Amino acid sequence: MARETYLPVLFQLFRHHGYDGVSLAKIAEATGLGKASLYHHFPGGKAEMVQETLAYSGRWMTENILGPLQGDGEPLERLRGMCDRISDLYEAGEQPCLLASLTVGASRDIFHAAVQERLRSLVDAIAAVLTEAGLAPELAQQRGEDAVMTIQGSLILSRGLDDPAPFQRAIAQLPERLYQGLPSPIVS
Amino acid sequence: MARETYLPVLFQLFRHHGYDGVSLAKIAEATGLGKASLYHHFPGGKAEMVQETLAYSGRWMTENILGPLQGDGEPLERLRGMCDRISDLYEAGEQPCLLASLTVGASRDIFHAAVQERLRSLVDAIAAVLTEAGLAPELAQQRGEDAVMTIQGSLILSRGLDDPAPFQRAIAQLPERLYQGLPSPIVS
DNA sequence: GTCTATAAAAAGATAGAC
């Protein structure tokens, strides 16, 4: 089996348990591979597994979020599409965020640069859409940050409360909130 | 030394590294105690240390946040005071949240109920202030949720970006945002 | 590419002296 086969499993493991919470024994069990086989696919051990998992989720992000955001539909529609994909990624508020989980413990230092770049690229992509829609660049940047903090915060809250409603409501309101003060196209 | 002496140290360790990321060796080093001495103070081991740390931070929360929120000043002033204490707690966006760190890994299952109760009590306390100020209860509840998700999300973002500005801006804007649509008292 | 076996280190936990 090729290593890509195991990336979805690793993704689930690391987003839920973080770096320190995942042992090779757990990975072996979840993948069905022996420990030695894991080292065959990932000679660098757990750190390399996380690196590859980050790259895997980064490809998903680029393809499903960043790409469409730079597309050519109406800006507001692109933001709505983004929220749909965000909801998919986190399964309507039931699943944790890999990036957030990696900011805890030993992994913070190891993967900080990668996490930072991923957060920044999402903030920037949202800001670019809003700028294109006519918002002042500085305000657009702030709203990009608002969007990401809303996603992250609503996930923490929904999972902490065991209630997906706050996440779902926040995501549903997000496009209009980001678009506040901008002319909605083709209202009539 | 009494066990309370070590709670601030444990608080820092667990908020930064979570449950799985903190070993007894680290705790021994940070507290200056031997492992055996730690078991003298906390016979239940690491799990009991986290329990006590949660209780410790809960007392701080009650005294500095929940109590003042139920006080008798102007509602808007109470919300501003809450934001000041929140900023203290997280050192203007530099420090992570214990509750959020405990939602990762093995600790999620163990401490989920405690984390849930803590989040809910903050949401409810904010909602109560807004209801008192004249907001419809359902909307007040949503804004309580918005407040907590903003705090959590801005922390993740600021620490992820290595830039305290998003946290500081979000916290600075929070009281007025929560108060939106309500009459600000004594404007003239 | 996967396995069994094994080694080396770290982590959690306890006994018993002071």
Place this chain on the structure above:
DNA sequence: GTCTATCTTTTTATAGAC
């Protein structure tokens, strides 16, 4: 209340057969 010493289990990692 703190320590040294020790034990057990878990974890990471590797060697080598198939």
